Amino acid sequence: MRIQTQLNCFREMLAPVLETNAFYRQKLTEARITDPNDVQTLDDYRQLPFTTKEELSVDQVSHPPYGTNLTFPLEQYTCLHRTSGTTGSPLRWLDTAESWDWWGRCWGEIYRGAGVTSVDRLMIAFSFGPFIGFWSAYHGAQQLGALTIPNGGMTSDQRIRAILSNDVTVLIATPTYALRLAEVAEQDGINLSEVSSVRVTIHAGEPGASLPATKQRIETRWGARAYDHAGATEVGAWGVMCEPQAGLHLNEDEFICEVLDPETDNPADEGELVITNLGRVGMPVIRYRTGDYVKLKSGACECGRESRVLDGGVIGRIDNALIIRGLNVYPATLENIILKFPEVQEFAGRVYGTGTLDELEIQIESTNPNPNETATAVAAAIRDELGLRAIVKTVPLGTLPRYELKSKRFTDERVS
Amino acid sequence: MRIQTQLNCFREMLAPVLETNAFYRQKLTEARITDPNDVQTLDDYRQLPFTTKEELSVDQVSHPPYGTNLTFPLEQYTCLHRTSGTTGSPLRWLDTAESWDWWGRCWGEIYRGAGVTSVDRLMIAFSFGPFIGFWSAYHGAQQLGALTIPNGGMTSDQRIRAILSNDVTVLIATPTYALRLAEVAEQDGINLSEVSSVRVTIHAGEPGASLPATKQRIETRWGARAYDHAGATEVGAWGVMCEPQAGLHLNEDEFICEVLDPETDNPADEGELVITNLGRVGMPVIRYRTGDYVKLKSGACECGRESRVLDGGVIGRIDNALIIRGLNVYPATLENIILKFPEVQEFAGRVYGTGTLDELEIQIESTNPNPNETATAVAAAIRDELGLRAIVKTVPLGTLPRYELKSKRFTDERVS
Numbered sequence: 001m002r003i004q005t006q007l008n009c010f011r012e013m014l015a016p017v018l019e020t021n022a023f024y025r026q027k028l029t030e031a032r033i034t035d036p037n038d039v040q041t042l043d044d045y046r047q048l049p050f051t052t053k054e055e056l057s058v059d060q061v062s063h064p065p066y067g068t069n070l071t072f073p074l075e076q077y078t079c080l081h082r083t084s085g086t087t088g089s090p091l092r093w094l095d096t097a098e099s100w101d102w103w104g105r106c107w108g109e110i111y112r113g114a115g116v117t118s119v120d121r122l123m124i125a126f127s128f129g130p131f132i133g134f135w136s137a138y139h140g141a142q143q144l145g146a147l148t149i150p151n152g153g154m155t156s157d158q159r160i161r162a163i164l165s166n167d168v169t170v171l172i173a174t175p176t177y178a179l180r181l182a183e184v185a186e187q188d189g190i191n192l193s194e195v196s197s198v199r200v201t202i203h204a205g206e207p208g209a210s211l212p213a214t215k216q217r218i219e220t221r222w223g224a225r226a227y228d229h230a231g232a233t234e235v236g237a238w239g240v241m242c243e244p245q246a247g248l249h250l251n252e253d254e255f256i257c258e259v260l261d262p263e264t265d266n267p268a269d270e271g272e273l274v275i276t277n278l279g280r281v282g283m284p285v286i287r288y289r290t291g292d293y294v295k296l297k298s299g300a301c302e303c304g305r306e307s308r309v310l311d312g313g314v315i316g317r318i319d320n321a322l323i324i325r326g327l328n329v330y331p332a333t334l335e336n337i338i339l340k341f342p343e344v345q346e347f348a349g350r351v352y353g354t355g356t357l358d359e360l361e362i363q364i365e366s367t368n369p370n371p372n373e374t375a376t377a378v379a380a381a382i383r384d385e386l387g388l389r390a391i392v393k394t395v396p397l398g399t400l401p402r403y404e405l406k407s408k409r410f411t412d413e414r415v416s
Numbered sequence: 417m418r419i420q421t422q423l424n425c426f427r428e429m430l431a432p433v434l435e436t437n438a439f440y441r442q443k444l445t446e447a448r449i450t451d452p453n454d455v456q457t458l459d460d461y462r463q464l465p466f467t468t469k470e471e472l473s474v475d476q477v478s479h480p481p482y483g484t485n486l487t488f489p490l491e492q493y494t495c496l497h498r499t500s501g502t503t504g505s506p507l508r509w510l511d512t513a514e515s516w517d518w519w520g521r522c523w524g525e526i527y528r529g530a531g532v533t534s535v536d537r538l539m540i541a542f543s544f545g546p547f548i549g550f551w552s553a554y555h556g557a558q559q560l561g562a563l564t565i566p567n568g569g570m571t572s573d574q575r576i577r578a579i580l581s582n583d584v585t586v587l588i589a590t591p592t593y594a595l596r597l598a599e600v601a602e603q604d605g606i607n608l609s610e611v612s613s614v615r616v617t618i619h620a621g622e623p624g625a626s627l628p629a630t631k632q633r634i635e636t637r638w639g640a641r642a643y644d645h646a647g648a649t650e651v652g653a654w655g656v657m658c659e660p661q662a663g664l665h666l667n668e669d670e671f672i673c674e675v676l677d678p679e680t681d682n683p684a685d686e687g688e689l690v691i692t693n694l695g696r697v698g699m700p701v702i703r704y705r706t707g708d709y710v711k712l713k714s715g716a717c718e719c720g721r722e723s724r725v726l727d728g729g730v731i732g733r734i735d736n737a738l739i740i741r742g743l744n745v746y747p748a749t750l751e752n753i754i755l756k757f758p759e760v761q762e763f764a765g766r767v768y769g770t771g772t773l774d775e776l777e778i779q780i781e782s783t784n785p786n787p788n789e790t791a792t793a794v795a796a797a798i799r800d801e802l803g804l805r806a807i808v809k810t811v812p813l814g815t816l817p818r819y820e821l822k823s824k825r826f827t828d829e830r831v832s
Contacts, residue, residue, distance in 0.1 A: 064581075065581050065582060065583075074563075075534060075535040075563075076561075077563050078557075078558055078561050078562065078563055078564065079558075079563070079564065079566075080563060080564070080565050080566070080582065081566065094563070097558070097561055100558075118491060119491040126569075127543075127544075127568045127569025128543075128544030128566060128568030128569065129566060129567065129568050129569035129570060130565075130566050130567070130578075135566060141494075142494055142495075142513070142516075145492075145494055145513055146494065147490075147491075147493050147494055147495070147496060147510070148494065148495065148496070149496050149546075150495075150496070150497065150544060150545060150546050150551060151545065151546070152543045152544030152545050152568035152569065153542075153543025153544065153545035153568065153569070154545060162546075165480075165481050166481060166496065167481075
């Protein structure tokens with residue numbers, strides 16, 4: 001039974017955590033867990049308290065700079081990273097050499113899922129700042145033994161030249177930045193789908209690669225197969241896409257995953273993903289509310305993996321649904337509708353109040369010589385698929401912001 | 417005998433190199449070396465042909481993208497870096513997992529020399545681009561187990577905040593950028609020598625930290641001890657400064673080092689450093705003319721290391737001496753004279769022909785309320801120490817260029 005193996009791992013981690021990790025010792029003691037053997041069954045496990053990002057954040061603010069969720073003395077940690085601050089103020093997170101190797105192993109699963117081997121040549125296109133996602137991809141690539149091209153401080157043009165001159169076969173980037181690179185190449189008259197050797201792209205940071213419209217756009221522009229992956233600074237890289245690409249596998253060898261109804265906290269087929277990581281003893285999370293909204297797929301995957309699969313990857317963030325005139329709309333859902341129109345180059349959306357009603361306004365760049373045609377079609381598609389009226393306006397090509405890491409295409413201008 | 421141990425290592429490397437490395441097999445066969453055992457003695461070793469940067473560059477241009485100095489099939493290499501292009505067009509250089517660990521070990525010596533341990537917290541301040549120096553410092557820090565703060569894509573202000581909020585104790589940067597960070601901090605009213613925990617700085621990329629004036633300036637601004645180190649993309653990190661700081665040790669466990677008279681190629685106390693690296697079987701250099709001008713120190717070092725010591729580190733580049741009216745002047749020598757004046761904030765120099773005579777012009781930024789006083793004093797110091805007339809002009813504070821990686825403070829505008 002998978003759960004027994006997972007709980008064995010969990011109890012092994014619990015021993016040092018209960019002994020020296022101030023944050024979890026207090027939290028678990030309050031829940032009357034004082035011995036690893038207090039957690040024998042899945043039912044025991046489900047009695048454990050949740051961990052929220054807010055708690056972790058408050059702990060770090062009260063005990064700067066790293067908080068009290070530390071199992072070992074500070075000098076045992078070798079890596080520091082920071083959340084991107086997508087939601088709230090950034091969290092700092094520490095890894096030991098062991099837990100960093102565990103991150104690399106989790107990326108090993110992602111590479112295996114996408115058919116990437118030591119023969120491949122990788123570009124992990126980012127600035128090598130404090131964002132853990134791509135640093136861990138880099139460590140995983142080194143463990144795999146694949147050639148990896150360092151590219152911090154490069155412009156998009158320089159990255160494209162490095163991809164071409166080194167015959168890079170795998171691109172790792174946010175969906176937004178993969179499209180941005182293709183756009184820059186096109187402006188230079190370079191059709192990457194023809195001249196580059198990139199055959200696989202792996203994405204993170206945004207749900208894009210699980211959205212059919214965005215995925216197809218990336219695949220067309222790069223002449224490659226786009227793979228999603230999912231993870232979080234405080235959790236690890238928990239989501240793996242396999243070659244049949246029929247959803248996103250949970251990496252249940254390294255994580256205990258639950259999907260819970262956000263209202264009742266009961267197990268559900270659709271709801272919030274709650275995770276315990278099993279390989280990060282130095283700074284773990286236990287029953288962590290990821291805020292990711294997901295949907296379990298039924299039936300076994302044809303790839304042969306026995307782990308459960310999320311249909312459509314991460315559908316949205318529990319906390320970023322835009323509630324517009326009573327309708328619950330995820331930015332990712334809108335993105336998927338808008339990018340089905342190949343003539344849309346870039347877009348941005350805002351929600352604002354007019355006093356009586358909320359309005360959703362979308363700005364689009366369209367390559368259609370008559371861009372208003374596209375605007376009308378996009379508005380119709382949003383109305384048809386969501387039953388939502390949107391004001392769609394056109395702006396000249398190249399005027400909307402482009403992003404290198406995570407995009408921020410939607411703003412909510414309503415007073416809350 | 418050290419040389420016997422070195423030659424054992426060398427012969428071990430020679431076996432696969434003679435078998436599968438096209439570049440060196442040809443070069444060595446032409447010199448009638450076809451078997452590792454052909455090199456038994458130091459005299460045999462001294463008969464081996466030199467390798468020049470020009471040769472390597474021509475080889476890469478003729479056999480793009482990586483040339484033929486490759487002992488293993490391409491898929492065995494895991495890291496790619498590039499020379500900074502200080503001299504000539506950039507060289508690409510590949511490492512295997514093994515040779516990359518060897519780089520990390522060489523950095524281990526540099527950290528040990530400077531008294532840096534796993535308890536320290538490091539910031540390796542650079543853009544994480546293709547420059548090998550600081551990437552290898554990063555790998556060495558991970559091997560050491562010291563916490564290392566990723567900082568690609570950060571502004572100088574953000575780096576200063578990260579240094580302060582994480583209690584960083586060791587800064588690794590070019591001398592120029594260490595001074596730049598201190599200058600930015602001062603502009604924000606932050607005195608790093610008082611408020612930062614940095615106690616050691618380690619430098620690379622430029623000779624600065626071996627120049628007494630630059631070294632003292634860094635130490636004063638950071639309230640730390642500044643250590644030099646030396647290395648090159650195609651060679652490795654071969655120079656180690658120990659705590660007595662009485663010069664730069666050659667790492668003779670990992671490199672065979674010769675100092676040769678550039679005119680006669682005979683062993684000398686002062687001349688060009690010629691190096692063979694012993695841990696980089698996949699893409700080695702054998703009797704490589706580094707172009708670094710160095711001077712051996714006599715006598716044993718009080719630190720107890722038995723390796724030889726270079727007096728004043730790398731004094732200059734054989735090929736960057738500015739010949740001004742028949743005088744041979746290294747930019748580093750000028751820097752050392754100019755920066756002895758604490759009121760000089762930044763400087764730049766150019767050499768130009770006036771038709772009959774060459775002129776050296778130096779521009780300085782001085783914090784002296786009467787900057788011309790500084791200019792006169794700098795000109796007098798250059799005349800006194802070098803017997804050279806220079807035109808020294810003042811420019812307003814903050815107008816000369818600042819550099820993040822290698823500085824380019826001198827330009828030669830003469831038609832060659």
